[in-house]
Structures are given as C-alpha cells and as structure tokens.
Amino acid sequence: MSILLEAKQVSKFFGGVKAVNQVDMQIEKGEIFGIIGPNGAGKTTFFNVISGLYTPTSGDIWFKGEKITGLIPEQVAKMGMARTFQNIRLFVNMSVADNIKIGFHTRTKTNFADAFVHSRRYKDDEKFATQKSLELLEEVGLSEYSQYQAGKLAYGTQRKVEIVRALALNPEILLLDEPAAGMNPAETESLMCFVKELNQSGYTVAVIEHDMKFIMNLCDRIMVLDHGTKIAEGLPEEIKDDQNVIEAYFGSKAVI
Amino acid sequence: MKKTKEATLANGQSRTDKIIGFITAHKIWFIILAIAAAILLPVIVTSSYYRAIFIKTLIYALLASSLNAINGYSGQFNIGHAGFYCIGAYTYAIIATRWGVNFFVMLPVAGIAAGLAGYIISLPTLRLKGMYLAMVTMGAGEVIRLIAISWRSVTKGNNGISAIPAPSIFGYKLSSLLNYYYIILVLLIIMLFLTYRVINSRIGRAWMSIREDQNASAFLGVEIKRYKSNNFVYGAFWAGIAGCFAAAFFQYIQPELFNFTRSTEILSMVILGGQGTLVGPLLGAFTVSFLTEVLRFSDQFRLIIYAILIILMMWFRPQGLVGAKHSVLAKRLEIKKHKTPAEKKVTR
Amino acid sequence: MYIVEQLINGLCQGGIYALIAIGFTLVFGITGLVTFCYGEIVMMGAYGSYFVFQWVGLNVPLAMLGAFLFSAFIGFFVYKICYERFLAVPHQISLLCTIGMSTLLTNLAQLVFGLETKSMPMLMAGMNIQIGEIRITYLQILIIGVVVLLCLFLSWFLNKTRIGAALRSVKQDRVATELLGIDSSRVMMIGNCIGSALGGIAGILYCISYMSISPTLGTSVGRIGFSAAVLGGLVNIPWAAAGGVIIGILENLSIIWIPASFRSGIAYVFLIIVLIFLPQGIASRKKRTKL
Numbered sequence: 063m064s065i066l067l068e069a070k071q072v073s074k075f076f077g078g079v080k081a082v083n084q085v086d087m088q089i090e091k092g093e094i095f096g097i098i099g100p101n102g103a104g105k106t107t108f109f110n111v112i113s114g115l116y117t118p119t120s121g122d123i124w125f126k127g128e129k130i131t132g133l134i135p136e137q138v139a140k141m142g143m144a145r146t147f148q149n150i151r152l153f154v155n156m157s158v159a160d161n162i163k164i165g166f167h168t169r170t171k172t173n174f175a176d177a178f179v180h181s182r183r184y185k186d187d188e189k190f191a192t193q194k195s196l197e198l199l200e201e202v203g204l205s206e207y208s209q210y211q212a213g214k215l216a217y218g219t220q221r222k223v224e225i226v227r228a229l230a231l232n233p234e235i236l237l238l239d240e241p242a243a244g245m246n247p248a249e250t251e252s253l254m255c256f257v258k259e260l261n262q263s264g265y266t267v268a269v270i271e272h273d274m275k276f277i278m279n280l281c282d283r284i285m286v287l288d289h290g291t292k293i294a295e296g297l298p299e300e301i302k303d304d305q306n307v308i309e310a311y312f313g314s315k316a317v318i
Numbered sequence: 319m320k321k322t323k324e325a326t327l328a329n330g331q332s333r334t335d336k337i338i339g340f341i342t343a344h345k346i347w348f349i350i351l352a353i354a355a356a357i358l359l360p361v362i363v364t365s366s367y368y369r370a371i372f373i374k375t376l377i378y379a380l381l382a383s384s385l386n387a388i389n390g391y392s393g394q395f396n397i398g399h400a401g402f403y404c405i406g407a408y409t410y411a412i413i414a415t416r417w418g419v420n421f422f423v424m425l426p427v428a429g430i431a432a433g434l435a436g437y438i439i440s441l442p443t444l445r446l447k448g449m450y451l452a453m454v455t456m457g458a459g460e461v462i463r464l465i466a467i468s469w470r471s472v473t474k475g476n477n478g479i480s481a482i483p484a485p486s487i488f489g490y491k492l493s494s495l496l497n498y499y500y501i502i503l504v505l506l507i508i509m510l511f512l513t514y515r516v517i518n519s520r521i522g523r524a525w526m527s528i529r530e531d532q533n534a535s536a537f538l539g540v541e542i543k544r545y546k547s548n549n550f551v552y553g554a555f556w557a558g559i560a561g562c563f564a565a566a567f568f569q570y571i572q573p574e575l576f577n578f579t580r581s582t583e584i585l586s587m588v589i590l591g592g593q594g595t596l597v598g599p600l601l602g603a604f605t606v607s608f609l610t611e612v613l614r615f616s617d618q619f620r621l622i623i624y625a626i627l628i629i630l631m632m633w634f635r636p637q638g639l640v641g642a643k644h645s646v647l648a649k650r651l652e653i654k655k656h657k658t659p660a661e662k663k664v665t666r
Numbered sequence: 667m668y669i670v671e672q673l674i675n676g677l678c679q680g681g682i683y684a685l686i687a688i689g690f691t692l693v694f695g696i697t698g699l700v701t702f703c704y705g706e707i708v709m710m711g712a713y714g715s716y717f718v719f720q721w722v723g724l725n726v727p728l729a730m731l732g733a734f735l736f737s738a739f740i741g742f743f744v745y746k747i748c749y750e751r752f753l754a755v756p757h758q759i760s761l762l763c764t765i766g767m768s769t770l771l772t773n774l775a776q777l778v779f780g781l782e783t784k785s786m787p788m789l790m791a792g793m794n795i796q797i798g799e800i801r802i803t804y805l806q807i808l809i810i811g812v813v814v815l816l817c818l819f820l821s822w823f824l825n826k827t828r829i830g831a832a833l834r835s836v837k838q839d840r841v842a843t844e845l846l847g848i849d850s851s852r853v854m855m856i857g858n859c860i861g862s863a864l865g866g867i868a869g870i871l872y873c874i875s876y877m878s879i880s881p882t883l884g885t886s887v888g889r890i891g892f893s894a895a896v897l898g899g900l901v902n903i904p905w906a907a908a909g910g911v912i913i914g915i916l917e918n919l920s921i922i923w924i925p926a927s928f929r930s931g932i933a934y935v936f937l938i939i940v941l942i943f944l945p946q947g948i949a950s951r952k953k954r955t956k957l
Contacts, residue, residue, distance in 0.1 A: 113537065
C-alpha cells in the first residue's frame, strides 16, 4: 500500500484557460490506474505536467517519495517514469532494435573517450544495450520485427514497440496516453492483455483512455476529469454508475 | 549501416539500392581500396597544380564532414561553419607567427579553440530550432569574421596574416606538396575513423534520436541540451583542425576567406553529397571541388550552380546523393509521422 | 544638435528597416513560409526601381511601382520553386531551398546587373525644412510618409478584406480554411507576394537614402529584417516595426561609440539579446506544445 506517484492540488493554466484545476491523485505501487474524461478534459495536459513537460501553475508532484515538481522530462525519465504518447512517437525511420537501444541511454555511461578507443566500458554498454533490447523484444514476442523499419509496422505493433521502448528505461511506472487510440477491436484486445501482463510483471501503470471496455476491464481504480477538474474517483463499478460522470459524458438529461 | 527490412515485403528494390547494398556488405574492401587510391594518387599525378587541388579538396572534405557531424547527425541547423574554420586558422596563424609553436602541437589547440567557440555559440541556441538557429549560427559566423577584421592588433585586420610557418617535425620542415597531402589525408582518415566510432555508440544514438524526434528522445532520458551542445563542439573542433592545417598550407590568411559564402559552399557540399552518412560529405566535397575547378572562370556562375544544385536536391533527394535515406532528413511523404490535422481530435 | 539629427536619421533608417521587418513578418509569421531570401527580394525590388530611373527618368512614383511589381514577381518565382511543392513537408526543406535561392538571386544579380555598386539618383537635393536648430530633409519626410502609408494599407488589408482574413486563418488551420472553400495555396502565394512587394518598396527607399545600390545589399538587409522581426516573435507586425526602428536608431547613434566596421554587427547583437531574453518575442502567448 505504498504510494508511488502523487499529485497534490496540481493546476495548469494557459492564460485564462484552466486546463488542469487543483487535481489530487495518488497512484499506488503495482496498480493500474485509469484516467478518463470527455474530450478536452485536460487528461493529456495532466500527464504532461506530471512527466515534466510543463511546470504546474501551482501544486506539487511526488514520485517515489521525492518532490519532482519542476524537473524536466529527462530527469523524470531517469528517475523511473516512462510514458507513451497519443500519436505514436517512435523513431519511424530507425529500426525497431535501434529504437529500443535508445531507451537504454540512461542505463549506459559511454563517453567520447570510451567511444574513441572502444574501451571496456564501451564494449560492455554495447553488449548490454543490444542484448537487453533483444531480450525485451523476445519477452513480448516481437523479436521477429527487430530489424524492421519502425514506421512500416502495423499500427498495433507500433504501439507495442513504443511501450517496449519505454520499458528499456526500467521504469517503475508507465504513463500510457490513449494507447488504444486508432485501433480496431482485435488490436485493442491484444493491447489490453499486453498491459495486463506488464502489470503482472511488476510495472505500475497509469493509463488515459476513451475506450470504456479497455478501462473498465483493466483498471484497478479510475479517476474522472472534466474541464480540468476531478469529478469522480473510485473503483470501476462505482465510476460506471456515478451521476457526475454520466452527466459529464452525456449531459444532465441522460438516463442510463 | 544495418540493412532494414521493409515490413511490407516489397519486391521492388531499385537498382541503386542493390548497388548500395552490395557496397555496404563489402564495406571493408571498398574502404581499403579508397585509402589505397588516396595514398597512390599524388604519386601517380605529379603535377603541382593538381596536387594542390587534391589538398584543397581534402581540406573541404574535412570541413564538410565536420559540418555533417552537426547538421547530419543531430539535425541542428548550422550555416555559419566557416566561423569555426576561421578560429582554427587564426589560432595557428597568430600563435605560430608570434611564438613559433610547432604545427603538430597547435593542431589540437586550434581544435579546442574552435570547440570552445562551438560551445559558446551553442548556449543561446539550445532552445532554438529551424530558422532561428540558422540565423544565429549565421550571425555567429559573421561576428567571428568581424572580430577578425576589427581586432587589428592581434589579427592584423583585413591585411591578414602572412608568412605562416609550414609544419615541421623535429626541425625537419614538411613543406612539399606531397608532405601537405599526406598530412591532411591522415587528419581526414583519423576524423572519419573517430566519428564512425562515436556514431556507433551511445553518443551517436543520442544525437540521432534528437534529430529524429527531440521530444520523444527527452522522455527517454536523453539530456537534450547536453548532447546538442557536445555535438556542436565536436563539429567545431574538427573544423578548427581543418583551419589550422589550411593556415599552414596557404601560409597566408585573411578574414574574407571565412565569409558567409564559404559557409554556403561547405553547406552545399553536405547537402549535395549527403547528410547523415560518413560518405556523403566526402562525395559532396569532391563534386563541389570538381565544379570549382571547371567553373573557375566565374565566381558568380559557380555559386549559381551550387545554388541550383541545392534547390534540385531539395526537390528530388533532400537527404543528398548518398545521405541517410532512413532519416527525417529525407522528406517522408508516404509515412505520416503524425496524424493529419483533420485526424487530430478537436479539443473544446 | 548632432545627436538629434542622428536620431532623426535613425528614425528614418529605422522606418525602412521597419518596412522590411513587416514584409518579412508577413511572409514568415503570418503566411507561415520560412524564408532566408527575403533580403534578396528587397534587393531585386531596388534594382527594379533603378532600371525605371534609367529608362524613364526621375519618376519616383513609377519607380516605386516598378519596385513593387518586380519584387512581387520575384516573390512569386520564389513561391513556385521553394514553397508550393513543400507545403506538406518538414519546414527545413523549404528553408534550405530558400538558402539556395538567396545565393542564386545574389549571384544572378551580380552577373546580370554587374558587381559594382551603382549610384541611385539623388532626390530632392538640398530641400529641407528647418525647425529651430534641426534640419529635416524632404527625402526623410518622403520615406517616413511612404512607410506609414504602407503600414496603414497593410493593416486595412489584413483586417478589413476577405483575402486578409483568409490569410490569417490559413496559418492557424489550413485544413479548416480549405474546408471553407478557400484555396490555401493561392492565399499563401498572395500573402507571400504582397510581403515581397513591400520589401521591394523598402528596397527603393533604402537605396535612395544611401544613393547607391549593389547586388550584395540583400545579405545585410535580410539580416536586419529578421533581427527586427524577432522582437515581435516573428508573428507580430507592430513589434517587428518597433524592432526595425530600434535597430535603425541604434545603428545611427552607435557611430559615436563603435568603430564603423562593426556597425553591421549591431543587428546580430540585437538578435542574440532578444533571443536570449525573449525567445518568443514580446507579445507572445505561450503556445501549447501539442504532444
């Protein structure tokens, strides 16, 4: 029951627009935490604040007990927070293997001198990165694609590769931003199992999604945002029947 | 250079792809062949006129390769590269004419001086991209040249510095054309070798990830500012080395040698020959040097041809003749990296 | 009173720079076309007017029209070659194309018009008004008048005409604009040509005030235009104009303190200072980085 990631009264304003407004969140180690809400609710902005792309207008974020407010993405990544993006951001022109190798950047130390003379450290780092990349791909069954150009893979596979690349960081938490966006039902199903397996291997997951089936079946707890504010939080069954949530999605006249 | 398989099993590998594939597979032999040819060249061609041209071509090859290290590998937009060349040249010229320090000792010093300038210039540019970066680098190159003109007490201004000593080793002067040729050839080979090693390491991968998608790269822990900066320093360092050699070769330098036109020439070599590969800038340097010889009757005509070549390249092959085809440098129209605006969600 | 006259000189010069910065902002910031060859378009416009002077005589309005049309034409040419093909492709390709175009235009001008600096006719020589101790030439009044008029014209065009509105919307959202039935490519071309035409007028004013014209003026002028426009974040016209005026004044006042050979560096120093402290210009709204 330890809290891995915590946001306290986090707000992000852009001029007059209150994209995120005083949101509290606590994610426990080992759980799958879902964030849902209608379009424009501020979910991605919230992720951006947590992962260091934006500095919050007010509020703080704690990760593994340390305050990370104001850190830049590189620092947050190094601490063990990895994320994926709404529109897949693989290095499309590189091979899958090369994509994953870059994920090992923080776990290697080669500098110029090492590279010039192919020192012991260089050799170890290269072996480590190459081997571990293959291992990761094998674990998820994607090793046949290792030499394929990342941008030419099927969409669902690309998404998985993006997640695997994030795993190279050896993160403690994965932030997945609409991982199932643009996928057909078969791909979505496959992705759901994939994420579940990851969670069982020990990764804590925070996921933004619109696909209700995905969220309801996967998440341990869910938080609902609307217009930047948290309007509900709890177990999937609770959220499903929450009046505020229904209103936010369907309007007050809706009867479910 | 790994061969990347297409996921959609394309049967149409073009002929150039097949040729390039063959060369890549037998890389070592081609390199040995090339080096052997380079070593034998001035022995076969004994004319002083042509030997001098070869030397100038190799200087350009070194300059183009150093610019490619920046523009081609990290994707930063540096169009003021002549500034670093200038610093390397003047560092040697000033120190050697005043205190007679040996050329080979000065080589790394000139490189470090230029590298330092690279570091200073990179500082304000780390947050900039595209047009802004281009303008600032151009400005930096110009400011360096203006300093060379204005700081008369040290650089002798527009008159330039003459009687720059030739390289010597243990008192033995190396001032024949053959000597110069082999010195620059060795420098170039060293640079390419070391760059090859850097590119195929964590550092090179970090640079290329910045080129391909800087934001995604940051979220993978790549320290963007640090790697952009050290990339700039790396490219500047080798341009400084080229400058040091050039000063010792021409034995007379003046600020006009390092103006924006010079930067444009170097840029056109990289664009024409190819960015993002080691061979590209070499090919570009050879081609542009060849054109320089053929078109030496008219400066304007020559520059117009370079300009047209740049434009043609952008139209038909933005990565250059043998540039990195699988990179963001080549315009990728068939693979949409991001959803088109119409597909992006409409946020309230 | 030397300082006041230098100030007025600077204002006048600054007005010309402002015009260049405005034209540049129109092409770059408003229409959204990265350009490296704007200075050369200014230079071409100046040559357009030079030849009008040569063939027709001292007819200033006609010369201005010549500059206006010639640089609009060159702008059109640049659009066809450097932009039309690359509208859906990463910007750096257009940028490199315009870098090539800038070299092309400069050397073409050197080849066709000749390398040497030619003299532009002296206008309204000796005619000036005196306010107390200060002398203001008719020429200075003309220049400032033309600049102000063009600014008003541009303001009307952008805000009160349909094409102007279309232009402003194209940059924000091309797809939406096209869905409204507007040919975005054509609108961008018009924006580009008008921006170029303004540059042409700036060119003739520049050369009239220096009484000389040379093919290489494009480089220095382009640099100044960009540096000034940066103050407005490359998208804001009034601040770009302000930047131009500031640079003009600084250049003229600096004669007192800095060696002449360094004068051309002032624009660069201005540029670097602005970029360090105000990377997005003065009146910038923080753009949301969409991920």
